[in-house]
Amino acid sequence: MRYLYIALTEIKSKLTYRFDLGVEFFSKLIELTMTLAVWNAVFSSGITIRDYDKKSMIAYLVISSVLSFLYTFEPCFRLGKLIHSGRLSVQLIRPINLWKSGLAEQTGRKAIYFIILFIPFVIFAKLHNYFVLSIILFIVNFVMFYSLMAFISTVAFWLENTWPLRPVFSAVYSLLGGILFPLDILPEPVYRILVYNPFALVGHVTAKTLTGSNENIALYILISVFYTLIFYFLYKIFFKAGLKKYEGVGL
Amino acid sequence: MNIIEGENLSYDYVSFEKKSGFKGSLKDLFKREKITVNAVKNLNFTVEKGKIVGLLGANGAGKTTLIKLMTGILTPSSGKINCIGHTPMFREEKYLSRIGMMLGQKSQLVWDLPARDTLELLKMIYRINTSDFTERLEKLTEMLSLESKINIPVRKLSLGERIKFELICSVIHNPELLFLDEPTIGIDILSQNKIYDFLLEINRIYGTTIILTSHNTKDITALAKEVLIMKNGEFIYSGEVKELRILTDKDISYTLSTNKDINPYIGEKGKCERTGYCRYKLNVHSADELGNLNFKIVSSVQEDASDLDYILSTIYSGE
Numbered sequence: 418m419r420y421l422y423i424a425l426t427e428i429k430s431k432l433t434y435r436f437d438l439g440v441e442f443f444s445k446l447i448e449l450t451m452t453l454a455v456w457n458a459v460f461s462s463g464i465t466i467r468d469y470d471k472k473s474m475i476a477y478l479v480i481s482s483v484l485s486f487l488y489t490f491e492p493c494f495r496l497g498k499l500i501h502s503g504r505l506s507v508q509l510i511r512p513i514n515l516w517k518s519g520l521a522e523q524t525g526r527k528a529i530y531f532i533i534l535f536i537p538f539v540i541f542a543k544l545h546n547y548f549v550l551s552i553i554l555f556i557v558n559f560v561m562f563y564s565l566m567a568f569i570s571t572v573a574f575w576l577e578n579t580w581p582l583r584p585v586f587s588a589v590y591s592l593l594g595g596i597l598f599p600l601d602i603l604p605e606p607v608y609r610i611l612v613y614n615p616f617a618l619v620g621h622v623t624a625k626t627l628t629g630s631n632e633n634i635a636l637y638i639l640i641s642v643f644y645t646l647i648f649y650f651l652y653k654i655f656f657k658a659g660l661k662k663y664e665g666v667g668l
Numbered sequence: 669m670n671i672i673e674g675e676n677l678s679y680d681y682v683s684f685e686k687k688s689g690f691k692g693s694l695k696d697l698f699k700r701e702k703i704t705v706n707a708v709k710n711l712n713f714t715v716e717k718g719k720i721v722g723l724l725g726a727n728g729a730g731k732t733t734l735i736k737l738m739t740g741i742l743t744p745s746s747g748k749i750n751c752i753g754h755t756p757m758f759r760e761e762k763y764l765s766r767i768g769m770m771l772g773q774k775s776q777l778v779w780d781l782p783a784r785d786t787l788e789l790l791k792m793i794y795r796i797n798t799s800d801f802t803e804r805l806e807k808l809t810e811m812l813s814l815e816s817k818i819n820i821p822v823r824k825l826s827l828g829e830r831i832k833f834e835l836i837c838s839v840i841h842n843p844e845l846l847f848l849d850e851p852t853i854g855i856d857i858l859s860q861n862k863i864y865d866f867l868l869e870i871n872r873i874y875g876t877t878i879i880l881t882s883h884n885t886k887d888i889t890a891l892a893k894e895v896l897i898m899k900n901g902e903f904i905y906s907g908e909v910k911e912l913r914i915l916t917d918k919d920i921s922y923t924l925s926t927n928k929d930i931n932p933y934i935g936e937k938g939k940c941e942r943t944g945y946c947r948y949k950l951n952v953h954s955a956d957e958l959g960n961l962n963f964k965i966v967s968s969v970q971e972d973a974s975d976l977d978y979i980l981s982t983i984y985s986g987e
Contacts, residue, residue: 422792426778426785433780433821507776510739512764513793661743 419513420521427525438529441486449482452597467602473628474599481596481624486530487559488594488619490586492523492566497573497580500663516652520563527559550634551626557641558619564648565615571652574659594620601625615644671845671877672715672738676747679708679733707733709901710747717844720871720878722892722909726984729898731881735847738879739769752844765794768843770834770851777822783833784818787840794841801840808836811866828859835863839870846870848880852887864890885976897983904983910955912979920955921972924948928965935960 431438453475460471469477499505508515573579591597594616601608601621611617618641625631685701687693708730715721725731736742737749740756740763749756754763777786791801809815812832817825825833831851838846851867852860868891870876880892888895888909895912897905905912910920919938926932926946933940938952938960949972952958958969 419792419795422789426781426789429785430778430780503771503774504776506736506739506741507769507771507774509741509759510764510767510769511793512761663741 420517423513423518423521424525424528427522428528431526431529445482445486449479452478452482456598469599469602476628477599477624480627481594481599481620484620484623485590485594485596487527488562488590489527490566490583490590491526492519492563493570493582493586494573494579495519495522496567496570497576497578500573505663515656516567516649519567520560523563524559547626547629547631547634550638554626554634554638554641555623557638557645558623561615561641561645561648562619564645564652568648568652568655571655571659574655574662590616590620593617595624596620599625613640615641618644669717670714671717671752672713672879673750674711674713674747675749677708677711677734677737677744677749678706678746679737679742680704680706680745706901708737708744711903713896713903713906715877715879717877718871718875719894720867720880720892722888722895723879723881723898724888724895724980725898729984730901731898732849733901734898735769735849735879735881739767739847740764765841766843767845767847768838768841769847769849770838771849773850773853775822775830775834776837777830777833779823780821782819782821783814783825783836786822786833786837787818790837790840796841804840804842805836808839808866811869812836812862828855831855832859832863832866835866839876842874842876844875844877846876846878848878848882850882850884851880852882852884860886861890867891885980889971889976897980899984909976912976912983919951919953922950922952922958923970923972924950924961924966925968925970926965927967930962930965932962932966933960934962 456474456478457471459466460474466474496505499508508518569582570579572582593600593611593614599621600611600617603611612622618637622631622637626634626637631637681704683703683705684696685703687696687701711734723731723734733742737744738751738756740759743757752763752766754760754766756763777783778789787801787805790796791798796804805818809818812835814829814832814836817829817833822830822833831853835851838848848867852863855863864887867878871878878891880887882888893908895905895907895909896903923943924932924940924947926948929942929946931940931942931948933948933950935952935957937954938950938957940948940950943949950957950961961969
C-alpha cells in the first residue's frame with residue numbers, strides 16, 4: 418500500500434508540469450517523424466525488406482517509439498542524484514526498501530503515458546490470441562528494465578557524474594532495442610543473438626508481440642524474469658558495497 | 669534509562685590525498701596516495717531517555733559521522749552501538765520507524781506538491797492510523813502556526829516555513845529518538861523561538877529524546893542541558909552546559925527583564941548593570957548566584973549565547 422502511495426505521489430508531481438508533458442510528447446513526435454521519413458524514402462521504390470512492407474514497417478516503428486516513452490533511463494540517474502544532493506541519507510532512514518520505492522516512483526512517472534498511449538495498444542493486442550501473455554510480458558519487461566537501470570545506477574557510488582552515460586544508453590537502446598529499425602531485418606545469426614538482449618526484449622520483442630507477430634511470448638517472459646532476478650541480485654551486491662563508500666559526503 | 673549506548677565505537681574510511689599543481693594532478697591520474705581517516709575514535713557514551721543533548725564540535729570533528737552511525741547509515745569499523753535496543757547498522761524497519769531525522773539542508777518535502785502530500789506519504793510509510801495522523805498534524809501545525817500553509821506547494825513557501833514543515837515531517841510518526849542537524853539554519857529569530865518552543869513541547873509531552881547538532885549556540889542554550897563536544901573524532905567534553913564554564917573559568921552572563929525598573933540582584937559576588945528600561949545584564953561566576961535575584965520583579969532570565977560561543981571557540985582551538 419505504501420509503495421502504491423509513492424507511485425500516486427509521483428503521478429501528482431508529474432501532473433504539476435503539464436507543459437513539460439506536452440514538450441515530451443512533441444519531441445518524441447519529431448523523432449518518430451524523422452525515422453518514418455527515412456523509411457518512407459527507403460520504401461518509395463516499392464521494395465520490401467525481409468517480411469516488411471511500408472505499412473508493417475510504419476506500424477512497427479510507431480509501436481516501438483511509443484514503447485520508448487515507457488522504458489526510460491530516469492532510474493539510472495536517481496541514485497546519483499540522491500548521493501550528490503546528500504538526500505540518500507533521508508531515504509536511508511525511512512523504513513522502506515529503496516529498490517521498491519524506486520520502482521513505485523518509476524511506475525508513477527510512467528502511469529500517465531501508460532494510460533494515454535498504451536490503452537489503444539491493449540485494445541489492439543486483444544485482437545490476437547496472446548492477449549494475457551502480452552500483458553504479462555509487458556509488465557515483466559517493465560520491472561526487468563527498471564532492475565537493469567537500478568543496477569547500473571549503483572555506479573554512482575564510484576563515479577562523480579553519471580549523466581555522461583545518458584547518450585551511451587540512448588544509442589545502445591536505439592540500436593539493440595530495435596527502436597530505429599526492426600532487429601529481424603539483420604542477418605539471421607546476428608538477430609538470433611541480439612533478440613535475447615534486455616533492450617531487445619523491451620523494444621523489438623514487445624513491439625512484435627503487440628502487432629501480433631510473435632509466438633514465443635512465454636519464452637521471452639521466462640528470459641525477462643531471469644534477467645530481473647540477475648539484475649536485482651547484482652543491485653543488492655553493488656548497493657551494499659557502494660554504501661560502504663558513502664561516507665565522506667556531509668549529511 | 670539509557671536510550672543510546674556506544675561502546676568503543678570507531679569509524680575509519682579510506683580517502684585520497686590530492687597533490688597540488690598540474691604535475692601533481694597528472695601523477696594522481698595514475699597513482700593516488702591513500703590515507704585512512706579515523707572519523708570517530710573509540711567513543712564510549714550514553715544518552716538517557718527523554719534528554720535533549722547537544723552534539724557540538726568544529727567542522728570535521730566527527731559529529732555527522734556519529735549521527736550516521738546512530739541512524740544506521742554507516743556501519744562501525746569497530747565497537748558497538750545500541751539505540752532503543754536495536755543495532756542501527758541492520759537498519760531494521762522496527763528501528764527506523766522509531767527514529768526521526770531532520771537535516772536543515774536536505775529536504776524531505778516533495779518540492780512540487782503541498783506539504784500535506786509529503787505528510788500523507790509519510791503517514792503511509794510509517795503506517796500511522798488516520799485518526800492519530802489527523803490529530804497529530806492538527807496539533808503540530810497549530811504549534812508552529814502553519815495551518816494556513818499546509819496546502820500551498822512547497823516551492824512557494826518561505827525558508828522558515830519549509831524548515832518548520834521539515835520538523836513536522838521528522839516528528840509526524842512520533843519518534844522516540846529525534847536527530848536534528850542545524851534545525852534553525854538561515855531562519856529569523858521569531859521562527860527560531862517558535863522552533864525552540866515546539867521542540868521543548870514535544871520533548872515534554874511525548875518524552876522524545878533529541879540529539880541536536882548546531883553551530884548556532886543559541887540553539888544549544890535554548891534547548892540542551894547536556895552537551896557532547898567532539899574534536900578530531902573524540903569526545904573532549906561530556907556533561908552539563910553550565911559546567912562548561914569551569915573549563916574556561918569565565919563568568920556567566922544573563923540578560924534579565926524586570927517588571928519594575930529596579931536592579932533585581934541582591935547578591936554581592938556578581939555584577940548587575942542596567943542596560944535599558946527594565947533590562948539588566950548580570951555577570952556571575954556560578955549559576956547558583958541566580959538565587960540572589962528578586963524574583964518578585966524579574967520577568968525573564970536569558971543566558972547569553974555569546975558566552976557559549978566564546979567558551980566553545982576556546983575549547984575548539986585547544987587554548
